[in-house]
Amino acid sequence: MEQSIRLTKRRSLVLDILREHGHLDAYELLEMARKKDSRISLATVYRALAYFRERDVIHGRTFGEGHTHFEIHDAETGSHAHFICTGCGRLREITGRFMGDLEQLAKKEKFRISRVHLDMFGLCEECAAKEPR
């Protein structure tokens, strides 16, 4: 809900890492950030995340393990969709060609959509092969 974005060295670092890797949790971010800037603190990471979240640059989500993963919004749609394999835990991003349908639906419901989060849980090809049904 804020407007201007002031980028510091450390905020940029956090953002760059997210840009490169996507959906990381705070500790993973801290670890990667420290490779480039050994003095960055966990508090700064969290503060940067909160800062960007307020400004709608990133969002956080949880996949059931009790902590938050952060990622940058999809540039076009502000949306994100995932396949999460319940077998191996792998997470794959899927892109937004069907987001239009959802917006369609939203319109019918008189809801003005700004962001969609879609998570699909199931088995990926490999895990499905191992565990046939």
Add this chain to the structure above:
Amino acid sequence: MEQSIRLTKRRSLVLDILREHGHLDAYELLEMARKKDSRISLATVYRALAYFRERDVIHGRTFGEGHTHFEIHDAETGSHAHFICTGCGRLREITGRFMGDLEQLAKKEKFRISRVHLDMFGLCEECAAKEPR
């Protein structure tokens, strides 16, 4: 990933409350449960939630406030979809008529879907009226 489900008085209570109210957090659940059973503890609520979650009866999700909401899976699809108003915070459930499309997509991606979580963030009709753009 577990098989049998043993229902005790307290587990049933937790489940009944979720059935009646949907997406509650642990404290809300505790509060409502205590109206029927004044001696139930927070630990039991959490343990019941973990128990049902392992057995895929319920799932938890967060909407950005730092704690988890729990709800029962949709009976047919195992899926859930929400509109979350970023203005007033209201949450509305939407039903699954377009879930088929998603399953279609999943099939193309060779992913065997068992559950879909869809959250759409935006402004509800009332908030959109207040804050036109």
Add this chain to the structure above:
DNA sequence: ATGCATGCAAATGTTTTGCATTATA
């Protein structure tokens, strides 16, 4: 000189766990 940004450590809030007790779906 001023206003942010930051590190550190402490505080908070949520969820989990160890252990003794109670119930038995």
Add this chain to the structure above:
DNA sequence: TATAATGCAAAACATTTGCATGCAT
């Protein structure tokens, strides 16, 4: 009985904050 569930309090985590210091998108 034997096993599992429960309450209570403490512990463990994830996240936030107060305060002193440092920096300058």
